[in-house]
Every structure is written in structure tokens, then in C-alpha cells.
Amino acid sequence: MRPRIVFAYRYASPGGPVTQLLARLELFASHFDVRMLFEWDLGGVSLFPPDIVTVAPSFQSQVDAIAELKPDVFVVIDSGWREPWIRAGSPGKLVMEVHTTTANLTFLDELRAAQRIDLFICASKYLASLLAERGLGDIAPIAVVPNTLRSGWVEKADPWDAPAPILLWIGRLEPHKGVRRFIALCDALDEQNVLPMLIGGTNDTDEEVMDTVERLCGLPRKQRPIWLTKVPHDRMRRIYASAAASGGMLVMTSDNENFPNTVVEAAMMGCPVVAPSVGGIPELLPRQALFPQGDDDAARALISRALADDAFRTSIADGARAIIEPLVRPEDALPAYLAALERAL
Amino acid sequence: MSRYWPRLREEAHELYREVGTLRGRVRQLERELATAQNTADRLRAANERLTASVDQTKARLRAIERSKGWRLIMKVRGTVRRRKPAPSAGEVPGVPEENGPPSAATLAPEPTFAQRRAAEAARRADVAAELAWWIEDATRARGSIVVVLAGDRSAATTGSFIGAAKEAGDPVLLLDAEPRDGVGGIPTGINPTLVPDLLAMDVPGKERLLVVTAPGHVGIRWVVPAQQQGWWTAVVLDGSISPAAVYLASHSDVASVPDDAAARALEAATGVRPVIHAAPSARDLLQGARAGWDALPRAVLGSD
Numbered sequence: 285m286r287p288r289i290v291f292a293y294r295y296a297s298p299g300g301p302v303t304q305l306l307a308r309l310e311l312f313a314s315h316f317d318v319r320m321l322f323e324w325d326l327g328g329v330s331l332f333p334p335d336i337v338t339v340a341p342s343f344q345s346q347v348d349a350i351a352e353l354k355p356d357v358f359v360v361i362d363s364g365w366r367e368p369w370i371r372a373g374s375p376g377k378l379v380m381e382v383h384t385t386t387a388n389l390t391f392l393d394e395l396r397a398a399q400r401i402d403l404f405i406c407a408s409k410y411l412a413s414l415l416a417e418r419g420l421g422d423i424a425p426i427a428v429v430p431n432t433l434r435s436g437w438v439e440k441a442d443p444w445d446a447p448a449p450i451l452l453w454i455g456r457l458e459p460h461k462g463v464r465r466f467i468a469l470c471d472a473l474d475e476q477n478v479l480p481m482l483i484g485g486t487n488d489t490d491e492e493v494m495d496t497v498e499r500l501c502g503l504p505r506k507q508r509p510i511w512l513t514k515v516p517h518d519r520m521r522r523i524y525a526s527a528a529a530s531g532g533m534l535v536m537t538s539d540n541e542n543f544p545n546t547v548v549e550a551a552m553m554g555c556p557v558v559a560p561s562v563g564g565i566p567e568l569l570p571r572q573a574l575f576p577q578g579d580d581d582a583a584r585a586l587i588s589r590a591l592a593d594d595a596f597r598t599s600i601a602d603g604a605r606a607i608i609e610p611l612v613r614p615e616d617a618l619p620a621y622l623a624a625l626e627r628a629l
Numbered sequence: 630m631s632r633y634w635p636r637l638r639e640e641a642h643e644l645y646r647e648v649g650t651l652r653g654r655v656r657q658l659e660r661e662l663a664t665a666q667n668t669a670d671r672l673r674a675a676n677e678r679l680t681a682s683v684d685q686t687k688a689r690l691r692a693i694e695r696s697k698g699w700r701l702i703m704k705v706r707g708t709v710r711r712r713k714p715a716p717s718a719g720e721v722p723g724v725p726e727e728n729g730p731p732s733a734a735t736l737a738p739e740p741t742f743a744q745r746r747a748a749e750a751a752r753r754a755d756v757a758a759e760l761a762w763w764i765e766d767a768t769r770a771r772g773s774i775v776v777v778l779a780g781d782r783s784a785a786t787t788g789s790f791i792g793a794a795k796e797a798g799d800p801v802l803l804l805d806a807e808p809r810d811g812v813g814g815i816p817t818g819i820n821p822t823l824v825p826d827l828l829a830m831d832v833p834g835k836e837r838l839l840v841v842t843a844p845g846h847v848g849i850r851w852v853v854p855a856q857q858q859g860w861w862t863a864v865v866l867d868g869s870i871s872p873a874a875v876y877l878a879s880h881s882d883v884a885s886v887p888d889d890a891a892a893r894a895l896e897a898a899t900g901v902r903p904v905i906h907a908a909p910s911a912r913d914l915l916q917g918a919r920a921g922w923d924a925l926p927r928a929v930l931g932s933d
């Protein structure tokens with residue numbers, strides 16, 4: 285009989301951790317009986333087989349769900365779910381997967397005070413160091429397990445025939461992701477005939493949505509900007525392929541990142557990425573694809589070079605893939621997770 | 630002396646060896662001592678940190694247990710338990726009953742996080758149930774178009790779409806608004822939003838049309854997801870060209886403006902040619918959308 289592993293996360297929305305959980309469902313099923321718990325469905329539950337997922341919005345329903353599932357390993361992703369697990373009698377081992385960044389230090393402090401954690405898992409060495417610095421290694425071992433991709437996800441996609449090089453930006457519109465900085469970069473690079481493309485925004489605040497539209501569409505541009513507030517994950521392959529084929533790239537402007545899936549996906553689809561040298565990003569990209577965080581001049585110069593120099597674009601795309609591919613191989617995902625769990629079990 | 634020399638030399642060599650062994654042993658013990666001291670230091674430091682953490686946690690716990698809010702919750706829980714011995718599956722600990730008699734809980738200065746979450750979940754469940762009924766009614770409605778509006782209820786354009794939909798028997802719903810007078814609604818502040826549930830509705834034999842009557846965050850947020858779910862999307866503009874109008878005109882399936890001058894201005898600003906209607910109907914917009922507008926998101930995503 286396979287041990288039961290239960291992953292608990294707050295929202296089931298397409299993208300983000302749900303993408304990672306879908307990959308794990310596929311890759312871990314040979315060893316584990318995999319189940320998912322969510323507090324709310326934001327359109328992600330239908331992506332899973334129906335008997336795999338439980339949505340438990342109230343505290344009592346969460347306690348009941350955990351008690352019924354009787355997990356051998358209970359994995360909490362980021363926040364919530366610990367109190368119901370304790371109230372359900374603390375079944376199995378408790379694993380905390382931490383994906384947060386320094387933008388959310390309170391969460392780490394809460395973990396510091398938490399009881400009965402058997403293992404911490406994070407995707408980047410950067411975050412593992414951060415947890416260790418904050419003394420979480422005294423509570424439980426800290427293991428680094430990189431995120432993975434679903435097998436077959438990197439199959440080629442037909443690109444859209446874009447009229448100009450796409451500068452692609454993906455994320456929530458909240459300030460630390462740097463959407464304003466991205467749009468300002470597009471303004472500065474407009475003379476180079478770039479096509480700004482934003483992905484994301486359905487779950488952001490009214491003010492953030494309006495601020496973004498005013499910055500993006502408030503001034504005339506050489507190319508009509510594109511903003512897709514929501515894109516199904518399987519369509520993202522076409523987005524990355526389109527950016528790559530157009531001579532463009534994915535541009536990151538975050539104040540901090542842990543193990544950004546967008547960077548992984550773009551690199552695996554052959555789309556060049558330029559990003560600030562911050563958080564876990566330097567673990568994923570070659571040095572020449574990085575610019576100092578907050579240095580807009582350096583970012584602009586790097587993007588300009590990548591737009592103008594095909595050999596450079598190829599070099600940073602190939603370099604990123606060479607780093608990322610060994611980290612996210614689907615066949616390595618289960619052994620890496622099991623090796624980490626061994627420390628707790 | 631010479632007779633004893635070989636034996637003395639042998640004994641001396643044995644002593645040298647023993648001294649060497651003992652010196653090695655001393656060094657090894659010194660290393661072990663240093664390691665043990667380091668371990669002890671680390672454990673002492675860890676102990677201090679843990680003790681401080683325990684003290685902090687105990688202090689926090691004491692502060693919570695002594696707080697008025699906690700005492701109030703405990704009191705209310707006692708009341709709830711006495712009233713309802715077997716808790717139901719949906720009960721959230723510490724949440725006062727909504728329809729109960731006035732109690733001390735109603736005097737609580739601020740609801741706790743759990744109370745707020747429970748209230749939010751209960752509100753969402755009510756709205757979700759109402760939405761489910763609206764969707765069920767929509768499938769049975771005699772009209773051929775499901776109309777969802779993103780706009781201001783008090784604006785004339787929105788009002789005319791609502792009136793026309795009612796007359797034609799088309800089910801109509803207003804986003805970011807309370808359901809009222811036969812018009813469905815998803816109020817603001819429902820977290821997480823129920824709009825994806827609405828957009829996923831299946832109504833065989835009917836067209837689904839999202840009409841933005843006021844360029845703003847609601848339309849911007851949902852035009853592309855609606856297209857991805859198979860809806861036609863339209864924006865009705867009054868001629869003024871705001872950034873939101875530019876976005877919606879270039880991302881919807883059809884944009885409508887009242888006259889030729891407004892059409893020329895919009896085309897100059899966005900590169901897309903709108904349709905001209907002084908007062909468009911849902912059917913006008915549907916026709917315009919179907920007429921072959923290759924909306925930018927559809928082209929980019931390849932979803933046509």
C-alpha cells in the first residue's frame with residue numbers, strides 16, 4: 285500500500301503552486317497516494333481528477349478533511365493548515381514547504397514559533413539560507429528540492445506571428461513584482477519598436493488594475509501593448525514561444541524571487557530571460573543575463589543588447605537552459621523529494 | 630654500560646613510541662574536547678534561543694488568554710456549546726451565531742480573524758448559491774443570449790441593456806453589483822471572486838455576451854478570461870478615449886461608438902475600427918463581434 289501524501293495550499297488557482305502540484309500528482313503517483321487540500325477554488329480544482337482534491341473553506345471542514353484523509357505525510361505550502369492539522373490529531377509527519385520571500389517575513393516568524401514541524405522544504409538554496417539564518421534549522425532539517433515541470437510541458441508550440449520583439453512580463457500587479465518598472469522600461473525602449481506584453485491581473489486590486497492600464501495604455505506607443513489578465517497554463521507555452529520567435533524575451537523586475545516558475549518555463553521553451561540578480565534568480569540564470577536589482581539603466585542596456593545581438597540572445601537562452609534543465613527534470617523530482625523526506629521519516 | 634646499551638636503547642625507543650602515541654592521543658583528545666565545546670556552545674546558544682522563543686510564546690499566549698476578546702470568545706463558545714451540543718460540519722470555532730439573541734459577542738469591539746473569515750465564507754456561500762440559481766434559470770430562459778454587464782447600474786447605457794434583456798427574455802447579470810429586480814449580480818468584496826464560476830457556465834443553445842458599458846477595472850479584468858471561456862466580448866464607448874477605453878477597444882471582440890467622429894478618434898488611438906451605433910443592442914454587438922473581428926487576445930493565444 286502506497287503511503288498517502290497530502291498537499292495543502294490556500295488557493296486552487298491555475299498557475300503558481302497549483303502547476304507544481306499538478307506536476308507532482310503526475311510524477312509522485314507511482315510511490316504515493318497523492319491528495320490535495322485547498323481552502324478555496326479559484327478555477328484550479330477542475331484541473332485535477334475529481335477524487336484527488338478536497339476543498340475545505342471552513343476551519344471545521346479542514347479538520348474533518350485531514351482527519352478523514354489520515355495522511356502519512358502532510359505538506360503545508362506556505363501558510364495556513366497547521367492549526368487544523370493539530371486539531372485533527374497531528375496525523376503523519378508535518379512538512380512545511382516555504383515559497384515565500386523576504387517580502388513576507390512575518391510568515392517566517394510565525395513558523396519560528398510553530399511546534400511539531402518535521403521538515404522544511406524550499407526550492408532554492410537562497411531560501412534555505414534565509415530559513416537557516418532565521419533559526420528555523422533548530423526546529424527541523426531544511427532541504428532544498430527544486431520545482432519541477434510536468435513531463436511533456438516543454439513540447440514545441442506554434443508561436444504567434446508578432447509584429448515586433450515582445451518584451452514579456454508575467455506576474456501579479458503588486459508592487460514588489462515591479463510592473464511599474466517594467467512599463468517604464470518599455471517606455472524607455474519604445475524607440476526600439478518593442479511590443480510590451482503583460483500576463484496576469486485578475487486577482488489584483490482595482491487600484492493596481494487601473495494604475496497598470498493608465499501606465500500601459502496612457503501614452504501612444506509604436507506597438508499596441510498586449511495585456512492578458514489570465515492565460516491558461518497550457519497556452520503559456522505559446523506565449524513563451526511567441527516571445528522567443530519575435531526576437532524578444534521575458535523581463536523580470538521583481539524586488540525578490542525564490543524559484544520563479546516563469547523563469548524556468550521560459551528557459552525550457554527557449555525564451556531568453558533577463559532578470560535582476562536577486563533572491564534565487566542567480567541560481568537559475570547565467571551571469572550575463574542578470575542586472576543589479578533596482579538598476580534601471582543596467583536593465584535597459586541589457587535588454588537593448590539582447591534585442592540587437594542575436595548571438596547574445598542565443599547565449600543567454602542556452603545558458604539558462606543548461607542550468608535549469610538538470611534541476612527540473614521530471615524523472616528526478618520524486619527521488620529528490622524522497623531523499624528530503626527521508627530526513628524527516 | 631655497553632652490555633646494557635642495546636637493551637636501554639630498545640627501551641628508550643619503546644618509550645619514544647609510547648610518548649609519540651600518547652602525544653597523538655593528547656592531540657586527539659584536545660580536538661574532541663574542542664569539538665565537544667563547540668557543540669556545547671551551539672547547544673547552549675540553541676537552548677537560549679529556544680528558551681527565549683518559549684518565553685515569548687508563553688507571554689503571547691498569556692496576553693491572548695488575558696485579553697478581553699479571548700475571554701469573550703470563551704464565554705460565547707460556552708453559550709454556543711450549551712445551546713448546540715453537537716457542532717455541525719460547517720461550524721467555525723469562536724464564531725457567534727448570526728441570528729441568536731443579543732449577547733456579549735455583539736458588543737465585541739473588533740471581530741477576530743477567524744470571525745472575519747467565517748463571515749466572509751458565509752457571505753460567499755450565500756452569493757454562490759444565488760448565482761447557481763441564476764445560472765439554472767438562465768439555461769431555461771426563453772431568450773437566446775446570456776448578457777453579463779460590466780458597468781454602473783445607474784448609467785443610462787447599462788439601464789437600457791438591462792431593460793432590453795428583460796424584454797427579450799435574455800438572462801442578464803451585472804458584475805460588481807447586488808442581484809436585484811430580476812437582474813443577477815456578483816457583489817463587490819466576494820473573496821475569492823465568483824466570476825470564474827459565472828464565466829464557466831454552460832448554456833447550450835444560447836450565445837454568451839460580456840458587455841462593458843463603463844471602461845474600468847471590472848471590464849479590464851474579465852474580457853480576456855471571458856473570451857477564453859467562449860464568450861463574445863464587447864465594449865460600448867461614449868467617444869471619450871481613456872487608457873481603459875484604449876485597452877478595452879483593442880482587447881474586446883467589438884467596440885461600439887456613437888458616431889463617425891468617435892470612430893475615427895478611436896481608430897487613431899488604438900488602430901482598430903469600431904462599429905457605430907447610437908444605442909447598440911446586445912444583438913447588434915453580437916453581430917459586430919461575430920463579423921470577423923480578430924481580437925488581439927484571440928490571435929495571440931491562438932484560441933480561435
